[in-house]
Amino acid sequence: MISGAVDLGPVWLTLQLAGITVLILLTLGTPLAWWLVHTRSKFRVGIEAVVALPLVLPPTVLGFYLLILLGPNGWVGGSVEALTGSPLSFSFAGLVFASTLYSLPFVVQPLQSNFESLGNAPIETAASLGASRWDAFYSVILPLSRRGYLTATVLGFAHTLGEFGVVLMVGGNIPGKTKVISIEIYDRVEVMEYSQAHILSGGLLLFSFLVLLMVYSLNKKLPVNFS
Amino acid sequence: MTEIEKKPRRIGSILLGFFLLNISFAQADELRIAVASNFLLPLKELTREFRNSTGEKVVLISGSTGKLYAQIKHGAPFDILLAADSVRPKLLEKEGLGIAGTRFTYALGRLVLWSVNSKFPFRNDLQVLGQKNFRYLAIANPKTAPYGKAAEQVLRKKGLWKKVQNRLVRGENISQTFQFVMTGNADMGFIAFSQFGRDQKQRTGYSWTIPEEWHDPIRQQALLLKRAKTNKSALDFLNFLQSKRIKKLIESYGYSLEN
Incomplete structure (x- = not known):
């Protein structure tokens, strides 16, 4: 690459990573958050704690375990290799796996508190009117949870954009596959190519601000939670 | 102001006190060596020997040579650089961040x-x-x-x-x-x-x-950095690094030495 030009590859890659991660997390997070709110299982507290772990663990802990787990000798990487022919480390799929773990609480917790605030009333009402469980969820719970979903989506997306330590440890810095914006910025700063670092950092700063601005203003317009 | 509001502030100032105290202690007398990652393992053994014979406390900071160079350029408080090349030590010497005439090859x-x-x-x-x-x-x-x-x-x-x-x-x-x-x-x-x-x-x-x-020779050079100009233990360490016994030890890690 010509020095001076900004490589947009990492930007595009990061957006893809964050987008896919959020989609996966919304899919997995919805039933998980719902279960956490409504279950009486004795495992609930334990699962809740596990979900919150990425909030408190240094990314290096996650990165270290993932390096072992995703490699050809690890049980995740090993099984994936047996199925697909390649392990997960140094691959985009590996980063998706890592980001899903890393951003899990940022999606599950907003959904959980959203479902909690709804209580049992809406779903009971829907049931008494003859709606099936799925129907009740789609036509009653989802519309009432728009705020929760918006928050979960934005936080999950933004947190994945900002991912650094884990990617540094399991990514291998491959352009087009694992070289995300944060790594690119780090690289540029290390070799003192500040002009490129400035452009990417400034862009990320502006983007993050605009996204949050959008969320907060949209949040005001959305209906207040059911009570 | 209520008692409850006062408390965090008092805790805050105590913590700040400890923090400042800690900084001044840390700066007092420890030798900080920035070392290229490849030399970290031998250097650990080496500094153990140095500490045993002189009683000096040595702190090691490892990373890629390029990263350490960038950190030194931005005022990192290191006394000695043990790089994995001769390019960066030369640059630092030229830029006045290293002491002229202290640069030498400690390993190939x-x-x-x-x-x-x-x-x-x-x-x-x-x-x-x-x-x-x-x-x-x-x-x-x-x-x-x-x-x-x-x-x-x-x-x-x-x-x-x-x-x-x-x-x-x-x-x-x-x-x-x-x-x-x-x-x-x-x-x-x-x-x-x-x-x-x-x-x-x-x-x-x-x-x-x-x-x-x-490939071009991997000429790994040492340099005394500006802040350690008059630091006796830093000078002692650089002499120690060039002693016969230590050279032998460096060789036992698979490095060649410059004739």
Whole structure:
């Protein structure tokens, strides 16, 4: 690459990573958050704690375990290799796996508190009117949870954009596959190519601000939670 | 103001006090050596000896040479730089951040191709890299790590650079490159000979030491940094590093020495 030009590859890659991660997390997070709110299982507290772990663990802990787990000798990487022919480390799929773990609480917790605030009333009402469980969820719970979903989506997306330590440890810095914006910025700063670092950092700063601005203003317009 | 509101403030000032106290202690008398990752292992042994004979406390900060250089340029409080090349020490000397005339070569590094995977037996050549059956080749980032740069030179010289492009993974420094290979995440990698440890304790799998003439010499230089101009223990350490006994020890990690 010509020095001076900004490589947009990492930007595009990061957006893809964050987008896919959020989609996966919304899919997995919805039933998980719902279960956490409504279950009486004795495992609930334990699962809740596990979900919150990425909030408190240094990314290096996650990165270290993932390096072992995703490699050809690890049980995740090993099984994936047996199925697909390649392990997960140094691959985009590996980063998706890592980001899903890393951003899990940022999606599950907003959904959980959203479902909690709804209580049992809406779903009971829907049931008494003859709606099936799925129907009740789609036509009653989802519309009432728009705020929760918006928050979960934005936080999950933004947190994945900002991912650094884990990617540094399991990514291998491959352009087009694992070289995300944060790594690119780090690289540029290390070799003192500040002009490129400035452009990417400034862009990320502006983007993050605009996204949050959008969320907060949209949040005001959305209906207040059911009570 | 209520009692409850006052409390956090008092705790805050106590913490701040400790913090400031800690800073002044930390700056008092410890020797800070910034070291290129490849030399960290020998340096640990070396500083143990230094501490035993002088009682000086030594703190080691390791990273790629390029990163340490950038940190020093931005005022990192280091006393000595043990780089993995001669380029950055020369620059620092020229820029006035190192003390002129204190720069010397403490070791000549050797590059090794290494694999722990029995699927890739290789002998005294790089033929295995021309094959298509391996997935990842790890090198250190050539922009910041001299061993990465040497690896790039070797690959270019042998006409393999373009061929391996989509199989390259770059470690942030040579330590991470070593990790990639050791954990089996990369099938092969170019690492520093010294990383096998003293008398090659860690040497497993297949390894081949690249002929020295395939890359520019990895001339690892030491430099006394500006803030340590009059620091006696820093000067002592640099002398210690050039003593016969220590040179022997450095050699036992697989480095060559300059005649």
